[in-house]
Amino acid sequence: MSKRIDVGDLNVYYGNFLAVEGVSMAIEPRSVTAFIGPSGCGKSTFIRTLNRMHEVIPGARVQGKVLLDGEDLYGPSVDPVTVRRQVGMVFQRPNPFPTMSIRDNVLAGMKLNSNRMSKSAANEVVERSLQGANLWNEVKDRLDKPGSGLSGGQQQRLCIARAIAVQPDVLLMDEPCSALDPISTLAIEDLIGELKQNYTIVIVTHNMQQAARVSDRTAFFNIAGTGKPGKLIEMDDTTKMFTNPSVKATEDYVSGRFG
């Protein structure tokens, strides 16, 4: 179920503006990879290219290769919709569909694609996904209540359940805890630890402790100045990145002496 990602010399453009330049990296299956770096360095832009979500923004496009188990996401006649079914994404702010119940939110990926499924199969998916997101015990008695009635942390776990319900190969998380309180953050971090048994996880975070706690590998992005493209500075095992990075800028950043 879990697949590896290989990125080869990827450039991302907004119109004529080069936002991210020359990124190459390999992401192993069943691992957690954290992207860190200052604001505006292109890590969120880059993570969106891994499931072609950047195409939602008009004028955004890429040059280069992203291989999912050897298959190019940007190959000719590849449908971004199919890509996104295999590479799920969780966003910065919890965004359950306000018109749907908790149950329907979990099933959204199937229902919106009008995959017909039996009631028992649906129940099974709901329970499996909510269990997987550590939310089952909290919501099993109110599956028909609107999803927007949950707390922020619960909503974010609901969004994770929604993302894993379609059984993707990769789960992308764009600052999934930045809108949450510390206790909810802890719950999500625990969840990430469990999810990596089954999924390839890529997480963008501003919180270096979080990166150190949850990830196996860490990639540091930086930007030379406003108007310059963001670049991948260094990528290595998380322990090495936080104790003995090979680039000075990384050391400055992770130790808080940035600039």
Place this chain on the structure above:
Amino acid sequence: MSVATKPPAQNSLAHNQLPRYTTQLVLVASAAAGAGVSALWGGFSIVSFAVLSVLIFVIVNTVLSAVVEGRRKAVDKLVTSLVYTAFGLALVPLISVIWSVLDNGTARFSMDFLTTSMRNVTGLNDQEALEGAAPFIGGAYHAILGTFLITALATLISVPIGLLTSIYLVEYGRGRLARSITFFVDVMTGIPSIVAGLFAAALFAVLFGVGTRNGFAGAVALSVLMIPVVVRSSEEMLRIVPNELREAAYALGVPKWRTIVKVVVPTAISGIASGVTLAIARVVGETAPLIVTAGFTSSINTNPFSDWMMSLPAYVYSQALRPLSGSSPQPSFDRAWAAALTLILIVMLLNLVARLIARLFAPKTGR
């Protein structure tokens, strides 16, 4: 120094101020003075009483304030009085409109009025009815039916076009085409209703021969007025759907059109529906376009595609301006008022429904 204030030496912040009840006092006094002057000046009347009282109040209150409190305070009080006066003055016609519709409309408003047409009702009937020799007959059933059919047709035409256009503008539209659509929707909102009627009349004259009038032509005319309203309100509602919801759907591998149909539109549906209802409420009372396209008739016509069709506004207009009996027009006027009451009730009901829809079907966001 005014008697109403403390000596200023005690507190440098204290100012000469009129006691708080001054305004009320002056108001009562000017009302009394107004009544007196009005009575002296050729007989008491409500109008002259009101005008004089307000005039006296504004002058006395301002002058008093100017003398005691200074110019700035006086100007402030003058403007306050003027604002209140403007408000009171504006209430007069508005209350009177509603009052006269209720007062005159209820005279003939009954089940009979709502369920009978004007077929075979003549001026002679009205004359006899006034003399007490015969019962009042004649109602607005055919007009209510016509209004219902024409408005329903206009809604059927306008809502798909309007909603799809707003979806295009919000979800797809970029560049020249979208800009020009936005611009021309703006232009369309400014089309006078009579011009919309002329357009439909001209269109049907060209297509089906000069003088063609039917309910469908009326519906086309109303659509020209309704489409821009639907586009504008739906566009506004679709734009406030958070982008995060679209992204959430895309990230689940949902194609764009399904995202729009199953996520974006349902999220905005309460606002869209209430906007559509308000648009219906707006066109349901349109008169001018219908009298040049659908015409008048006294009989029930259930086929909007042929023959003239009556509508409620046209009914009000014809009964008020062309009474059945020139010598005893009162029954016709009563019918006009009753129809006006019916029309206002429909419009108010639609407005109420719009508010209810907006409230009931709004996405639940409460914790």
Place this chain on the structure above:
Amino acid sequence: MTTTKPPPTEPPAVAPRAKARPGDRIFSRSAQLAGILILVILAGVAAFLVREALPTFTADPSEIDGGEGFFSYVWPLVFGTLAAAIIALVVATPLALGIALFISHYAPRRLAQGLGYVVDLLAAIPSVVFGLWGIQWLAPQVQPAWTWLADNLGFIPIFTGPASATGRTMMTAGVVLAVMILPIITAIAREVFLQTPTLHEEAALALGATRWEMIRMAVIPFGRPGIISGIMLGLGRALGETMAVAMVLSTGGFTWSMVTAGNSTIAAEIALDFPDSSGLKTNTLIAAGLVLFAITLAVNMFARWIVSRRSEFSGAN
């Protein structure tokens, strides 16, 4: 790690796009089609009106109503249209601003919200009801006032006597129009008044301003474009309004006096004559409708231009 190489100056050609899904294509095409349809409808409005109006301009001037060609036929109507609208504006604007200020800054908060509702509802009353009210209730009520104007201020051309005995005059029509556009101007003005940043208001109050001075310093300057566009939209409505004038005014030939029967507006003329018209008269009326369209279009465009100059007033239309 990346080597520093100069960023490519030429952006890459757009990546070969995947084939759009049929569902997506059908849906986006139909949405686009609906938008285009609106353009077609509008072009149709213009085309049909122009086509039907053309015979008026090619016909022998003596055959047009009045016998002297289209322009001598239409200018009294244009005059009447403008006169009624101007009377309406003169009456409605101060009142509407007063009500708007009352609702936004003077009335107690709870009352203000209810009043806002009432104003919105009044905007929904059909014009034919206003017409009925105008002819049956208002005209007899205001008739004495017009007589008084004619008797005492008759030396001013617009008040030349003798005043109409029925009260069905241009002045009455103007007043009815004023009542109709009152809610429009009020709603827009109230909205911009309420949008005044509280900071500005508090800054004025902190300088020791009275309530009126605060309104003059903070609220009015902030709301001016909104007020103007509200007035212009009210004007557009008054120009195009048909029924109130058609029902209230006892129409007739051109006269300067606003307190006697006479004059007409383009919209009223069309409503009254079109149903029974035929031949060239129909064409003439449609041509008059085009003139009305042009006038209202100009007014509306002007209003929008004013709003767009200060785009922060996006709520003001």
